[in-house]
Amino acid sequence: xxEVEDLGCVRAGRPVFAGLSxxxxxxxxxxxxxxxxxxxxxLLRILAGLLPPTLGRVTCRTDEDLAPRLHYLGHRDALKxxxxxxxxxxxxxxxxxxxxxxxxxxxxAYELSGLADRPCRLLSAGQRxxxxxxxxxxxxxxxxxxxxxxVGLDAASVGxxxxxxxxxxxxxxxxxxxxxxxxxATEGAQVLDxxxxxVEPDEAVA
Amino acid sequence: MIALLRRDLLLAARSLGDLLLxxxxxxxxxxxxxxxxxAERTLLVRLAPGVxxxxxxLAVLLSLDRLFAADQEAGDLDLLLLGGLPxxxxxxxxxxxxxxxxxxxxxxxAPLVAQLYQLPGESLPVLLASLLLGTPTLSLxxxxxxxxCLGARRGGxxxxxxxxxxxxxxxxxxxxxxxxxLSGLSPRPHLLLLGAxxxxxxxxxxxTGALALRQAAE
Numbered sequence: 001x002x003e004v005e006d007l008g009c010v011r012a013g014r015p016v017f018a019g020l021s022x023x024x025x026x027x028x029x030x031x032x033x034x035x036x037x038x039x040x041x042x043l044l045r046i047l048a049g050l051l052p053p054t055l056g057r058v059t060c061r062t063d064e065d066l067a068p069r070l071h072y073l074g075h076r077d078a079l080k081x082x083x084x085x086x087x088x089x090x091x092x093x094x095x096x097x098x099x100x101x102x103x104x105x106x107x108x109a110y111e112l113s114g115l116a117d118r119p120c121r122l123l124s125a126g127q128r129x130x131x132x133x134x135x136x137x138x139x140x141x142x143x144x145x146x147x148x149x150x151v152g153l154d155a156a157s158v159g160x161x162x163x164x165x166x167x168x169x170x171x172x173x174x175x176x177x178x179x180x181x182x183x184x185a186t187e188g189a190q191v192l193d194x195x196x197x198x199v200e201p202d203e204a205v206a
Numbered sequence: 207m208i209a210l211l212r213r214d215l216l217l218a219a220r221s222l223g224d225l226l227l228x229x230x231x232x233x234x235x236x237x238x239x240x241x242x243x244x245a246e247r248t249l250l251v252r253l254a255p256g257v258x259x260x261x262x263x264l265a266v267l268l269s270l271d272r273l274f275a276a277d278q279e280a281g282d283l284d285l286l287l288l289g290g291l292p293x294x295x296x297x298x299x300x301x302x303x304x305x306x307x308x309x310x311x312x313x314x315x316a317p318l319v320a321q322l323y324q325l326p327g328e329s330l331p332v333l334l335a336s337l338l339l340g341t342p343t344l345s346l347x348x349x350x351x352x353x354x355c356l357g358a359r360r361g362g363x364x365x366x367x368x369x370x371x372x373x374x375x376x377x378x379x380x381x382x383x384x385x386x387x388l389s390g391l392s393p394r395p396h397l398l399l400l401g402a403x404x405x406x407x408x409x410x411x412x413x414t415g416a417l418a419l420r421q422a423a424e
Contacts, residue, residue, distance in 0.1 A: 050284055050423045068289050076281030082220040083213070094209030095289055 001025055001061055001174050002047070002143060008055030008199075009042050015199035016042055018055065022192060024176065026142075027169045029186050032178040034194030040178035041075070043194070044145045047176060048072040060143065068096045070143040077132040081121035085112055085131055088120060089138060098139030106137040110160050125152040133161055136168075144168060144175040150183060158184060207291060207299055214303035224269070225307055229315045232265035236319045247324050254323040255384035259377050261319070262312055262337065266344045267369060269308045271362050273300060273352040278422060287423055297415035298408070301342075301349040309341030325388070332387030332397075339400035340380040346404075346411035347372050353418035375403055 001024055008018035016039035024030055032040045045051040047058055048070060060069065079088060089103035107113045110130040115123070123131065129152045136144060144165075150158050162184025165175065169185065177183060218225060239257050243249060277283040286296055316337055320330055351369040355361035383396035 048284075048288060050287065052424070070288065072284060072288055074281050074284060076279075078280050078282035078285050080213075080217060080276075080280065080282070082217055087216070091209055091213045092285070092289075094212075095286075095291070097290075 003059040006056040010054040017197040026172040029189040038194040068141045071141045077128045079120040086116040093138040096139035102138045106134040110134040146177045218307040235261040255381040270348045293416035294412035301345045305345040336383040346407040350415040356422035
């Protein structure tokens, strides 16, 4: 589904990583680990197509007809303070042309149903994150790119995320997840430590 | 596409204060001039076209800096770009939403300002027609400017410097149409040129705005 060949990344003139290759098939998960600044977020943005790779190539073979070919979840929850939980989900479901029942199911999956009418500005950090995660269920995308998905979540909510990720894998979905925390539903995941691909400053000059 | 337009309109309706602020600014700027130059009728009628259009430009400018900035800060600009709608269409939808929530209210308020300047009633259709053709161009070019200034440290200062020169043609033909109408000439050529500017800025804004948004996402 996803093929990464000899990828390299330079941010603001500083080489971040180089020589990164991996491939990802249906139902598989790659977890990205590495210290802060090792390029996890940059790699996810490159995979999403938001950032052009400095070196190498990313090939994403998914069904072109699917409206969102991938779901990207960054650090920020992308919520509008003035919209309610239900309105936010309804908007993205329409934007991605997901099934009409999806917002209700997504709210149920992340136990947000009781908060449906609450404006996003009144949500706690964990609730905001749950809403951002619930969005992934609005339209089926074969590839999930998640940046620290469980930050700010309590143990029960992490469990809900685990269930959603397991469902996604069962349907043949794949995911690349950057994380510092232990994640549920990542059995058999390839672990990619970005430290192994770091570029030493003097090496880069040479 | 409709979904995004609907969301932006809903957000604008929820923050109605912002919209009223822009309209109030427009009326207030226009209302300042009679205090400065005196209320002599011939002078006011002479000044009206220019003042009206300059006030409209400034009011539109005031509303532009948040057009994409809010989306970028929250992170949903990334999702909007990834989610199926091509970037050029995204720009056009955002510009349309901006026009509906800024240009249109200004047009509604314009007769009030015309009254303030004691413009003859028969010049009102020309005034409205010129605004109707001119303000969408302001929104389109404004959307490109707002996208270009994303991530700039002093975006709020950069935006006027970037946009005001680009808006000068709209100002020239907008006031030209009104002056022609007031002096009994045909405003038609001016209005046609305003239409041409609008037709030209549509594809221009879509293409350049899309590039600017892509750049901002990096």
